[in-house]
Amino acid sequence: MQQNQSAAELMTFRDREYKCGIDVTLALVGGKWKASILWHLAQETMRFSDLQRQFSDTTRKMLTQQLRELEMDGLVNRKVYPQVPPKVEYSLTEQGRTIFPILELMCDWGRNYAQAGNQA
Amino acid sequence: MQQNQSAAELMTFRDREYKCGIDVTLALVGGKWKASILWHLAQETMRFSDLQRQFSDTTRKMLTQQLRELEMDGLVNRKVYPQVPPKVEYSLTEQGRTIFPILELMCDWGRNYAQAGNQA
DNA sequence: AAACACAGTACCTTTTTGGAAACCATGACA
DNA sequence: TGTCATGGTTTCCAAAAAGGTACTGTGTTT
Numbered sequence: 001m002q003q004n005q006s007a008a009e010l011m012t013f014r015d016r017e018y019k020c021g022i023d024v025t026l027a028l029v030g031g032k033w034k035a036s037i038l039w040h041l042a043q044e045t046m047r048f049s050d051l052q053r054q055f056s057d058t059t060r061k062m063l064t065q066q067l068r069e070l071e072m073d074g075l076v077n078r079k080v081y082p083q084v085p086p087k088v089e090y091s092l093t094e095q096g097r098t099i100f101p102i103l104e105l106m107c108d109w110g111r112n113y114a115q116a117g118n119q120a
Numbered sequence: 121m122q123q124n125q126s127a128a129e130l131m132t133f134r135d136r137e138y139k140c141g142i143d144v145t146l147a148l149v150g151g152k153w154k155a156s157i158l159w160h161l162a163q164e165t166m167r168f169s170d171l172q173r174q175f176s177d178t179t180r181k182m183l184t185q186q187l188r189e190l191e192m193d194g195l196v197n198r199k200v201y202p203q204v205p206p207k208v209e210y211s212l213t214e215q216g217r218t219i220f221p222i223l224e225l226m227c228d229w230g231r232n233y234a235q236a237g238n239q240a
Numbered sequence: 241a242a243a244c245a246c247a248g249t250a251c252c253t254t255t256t257t258g259g260a261a262a263c264c265a266t267g268a269c270a
Numbered sequence: 271t272g273t274c275a276t277g278g279t280t281t282c283c284a285a286a287a288a289g290g291t292a293c294t295g296t297g298t299t300t
Contacts, residue, residue, distance in 0.1 A: 011234035021230030022155045022223060028233065030150050032288070035142045048247055059289060064248060074237075084297040085246040095236070102225045103142060109222060110141030113148065114131035116215070117194075152258075168277055179259060184278065204267040205276035 028073055029099065033058060033066045038075065038096060039103045045091040075099070148193055149219065153178060153186045158195065158216060159223045165211040195219070 011018045018024045029035045033055065040046065040054055051063055067090060070076040075096035081087040131138045138144045149155045153175065160166065160174055171183055187210060190196040195216035201207040 011231065013234050013237060018230070018234070020156055020159065021227040021232075021234070022159055024230030024234050025226040026150065026152075026155060026230075028230075030146065032146075035146060036140055039140065039142055049245095052247095059291095060248070061250095061290085062288065065288090080247095084295090085244080086248080086296085088247060095233075098232075099229060102222065102229060105222045105225065106145040107141040109219060110138070110144030110146075110148075111131065112141075112218075113215070114133050114138070114141070114144050117133060169275095172277095179261095180278070181260090181280090182258065185258095200277095204265090205274085206266085206278080208277065 025099075025102070028075070031066060033062060034070060035103060035106065037063075037066060037070065038092065038099060039107065041076065041090055041092050042097065042100050042103065045089050048088050048090070051090065070096075145219075145222070148195070151186065153182060154190060155223060155226065157183075157186055157190065158212065158219060159227065161196065161210055161212050162217065162220050162223065165209050168208050168210070171210065190216070 011021070011024055013024050013027060016027070018027070029038060036055070037051070040051070046054070048063070048067075051067075052060065055063060067076060067078065071078050074093055077091045077093050077096075079089045079091070081089070131141070131144055133144050133147060136147070138147070149158060156175070157171070160171070166174070168183070168187075171187075172180065175183060187196060187198065191198050194213055197211045197213050197216075199209045199211070201209070
């Protein structure tokens with residue numbers, strides 16, 4: 001009497017098990033920066049230094065860490081131009097683009113929430 | 121040349137500032153349990169003990185903590201019946217229900233991702 | 241020969257989150 | 271009188287996430 005929508009199928013992702021797609025999604029984009037990074041990359045391909053400017057309140061280390069994980073998870077492309085000084089461009093993969101509708105809703109919902117909250 | 125969609129307006133929520141609605145949304149439901157809790161409550165009102173059964177891999181402490189925060193944030197109702205043994209029912213508020221479309225998308229997207237990933 | 245630009249890496253510390261185990265309050269019930 | 275059920279709280283500890291600072295590599299320019 002408890003298997004209504006997701007039934008008994010467990011999902012596996014990076015050696016962990018998840019009962020629900022929501023948890024998989026959060027594992028992929030639930031950190032402090034990933035969703036925003038994807039959102040920005042959805043607007044345009046960006047170099048590492050562009051991202052640094054956009055996310056000026058984080059460190060290079062955090063950015064590269066998050067980008068590496070997004071890349072491993074197949075959501076982001078990393079293109080290195082063999083030149084000096086280096087040039088590296090980040091963009092969304094096909095799969096990365098499929099998450100856009102969620103980000104859009106999250107963006108609107110959060111903004112509405114903040115506005116409503118401030119009026120109360 | 122950088123203000124395309126969210127412009128210069130900062131959002132405030134619980135003494136913190138956010139540049140983007142996405143970050144607000146993640147602050148509200150981005151933890152390890154909150155999104156799932158909302159998802160379950162969207163299906164039906166539940167007593168605390170029901171939630172404990174559904175989330176058998178977490179502790180009472182975490183559950184109450186998350187529920188309290190969701191309540192403070194206006195997403196969840198807590199109704200106490202004055203009887204012994206106690207009976208407490210949790211349900212979504214109006215505002216809590218507005219997040220349902222996001223959760224639905226997240227559920228589908230995560231499930232698709234997990235399936236596709238397992239075939240690769 | 242020295243300095244610069246870009247895109248990092250390495251190492252270490254701090255903060256946040258999650259979790260285990262024990263304790264509490266109350267009225268009903270045996 | 272003692273036990274049970276429900277819905278918690280408290281304290282302490284471990285793990286994970288995030289952050290700070292310094293260092294690296296390499297062609298090009300000065």
